[in-house]
Amino acid sequence: MLTPDERRLIENLIGGDAFSFDKIFRQYNKKVYAFSLRNLKNREDAEGVVQEVFVNLWKDRAKLRDVKNLEYWIFGICFNVIRKHFRKMLREKQHLRKFAEINSSDDHLSVNEAEYQDLLEKAETIIEKLPLRQKSVFLLSKKDGLSNAEIAEKLRISKKTVENHLTCAKSFIKKALVDEGLLSVLFFVLFIN
Numbered sequence: 001m002l003t004p005d006e007r008r009l010i011e012n013l014i015g016g017d018a019f020s021f022d023k024i025f026r027q028y029n030k031k032v033y034a035f036s037l038r039n040l041k042n043r044e045d046a047e048g049v050v051q052e053v054f055v056n057l058w059k060d061r062a063k064l065r066d067v068k069n070l071e072y073w074i075f076g077i078c079f080n081v082i083r084k085h086f087r088k089m090l091r092e093k094q095h096l097r098k099f100a101e102i103n104s105s106d107d108h109l110s111v112n113e114a115e116y117q118d119l120l121e122k123a124e125t126i127i128e129k130l131p132l133r134q135k136s137v138f139l140l141s142k143k144d145g146l147s148n149a150e151i152a153e154k155l156r157i158s159k160k161t162v163e164n165h166l167t168c169a170k171s172f173i174k175k176a177l178v179d180e181g182l183l184s185v186l187f188f189v190l191f192i193n
Helices: 004-014 018-040 043-059 061-066 070-104 106-128 132-142 148-155 159-180 182-192
Strands: none
Touching: 004 018, 004 061, 018 043, 018 070, 043 061, 043 070, 106 132, 106 159, 132 148, 132 159, 148 159
């Protein structure tokens, strides 16, 4: 049962009095936080529950006219917010499980592997079309990981010539990959450039 002071406080809150809301907040927020933390085991989630409880209290203050016990009312809101939080977490876990099942299926992997192999074959075909010296320089750089200086020494050409061959080879490959479509451009950006 409400005391006359609590009844007056609720009536003022229903009327939109921020001071009354603040007084109720200060009286119950620590209790709501402790209850939420006990159930959620996470401080940030518990703080979020406190915020949502008191936002709901403010939004639904007109419903307080028939309230006989303010603490029960507030903890009823709190219980519902926590229950909503658990349902949301359960849905997220279910979505993650479905996502993991879809992404770990053999069909998905075989499609990705097939696409990757197709891209590799396209890249190799394009590289094979390069002039012999450009192809040699490009493969020594990208496949063998040699520096421009090491390539120059190995092929007995100047470092500047190596740089020119690489520039020409990249330009040729980029144009050919663009002609193949957008997915190939992505391949170029990730693996060739």
